[in-house]
Amino acid sequence: MVRSAVSGCAVVALASVAFTGVAPASASDAPRAEPRVTVTPASVKQKAAVTVRVVNVPKTCRAVQAKSDAFAKPVMLAKKTKPLMYTGQAAVKANAAPGSHQVVVGGIGCGKWVAKGTFTVPAAPNSKVVKGTVTSKAGLFVRRQPTSNSPATGTYRYRQTIALVCKKAGQPVAGNRTWYRVNVPKGWVTARYVKAQGFVPNCK
Incomplete structure (x- = not known):
């Protein structure tokens, strides 16, 4: 009879499979973090600009876009590294309504996902007191x-x-x-x- 040597770690792994039927999860099996959006500044006047940043974007994305009802137009975000993120500036409409506005970010070529952030347009002060x-x-x-x-x-x-x-x-x-x-x-x-x-x- 020929006996093969099995390390202690391998014995534990094999035992885990034997009792549960599932091999231990590896680091690559961990769930991927969801895309996350930040908008700065959090409060901005009409006709100003905000910076949109999004992290944890799927690596297969060919492009990433941000849009909002308060933006003059949708904005394509540029890819940055160290750390990996997409970022860009968006102009706020001159007639953007005061209050909270949602920013929706989505990718092209990387599946159907969206991430959301918010910013606020404060009420304009009276021009004449x-x-x-x-x-x-x-x-x-x-x-x-x-x-x-x-x-x-x-x-x-x-x-x-x-x-x-x-x-x-x-x-x-x-x-x-x-x-x-x-x-x-x-x-x-x-x-x-x-x-x-x-x-x-x-x-x-």
């Missing part, structure tokens, strides 16, 4: 809602200059239904006791 002067000698409450029954969020003093964001109709105060929205503190003040120094637009 309209100032107003408090005319009540007793001062003026800032209300949470455009009604004198709403809780106060702060106060203004007599003759204080304040910034008026917009206006809307609310509870009448001495026959005046107009209320101005203010940001510091956030809330509403009745127009009955504020003298606006310009045209205040309607709240949207």
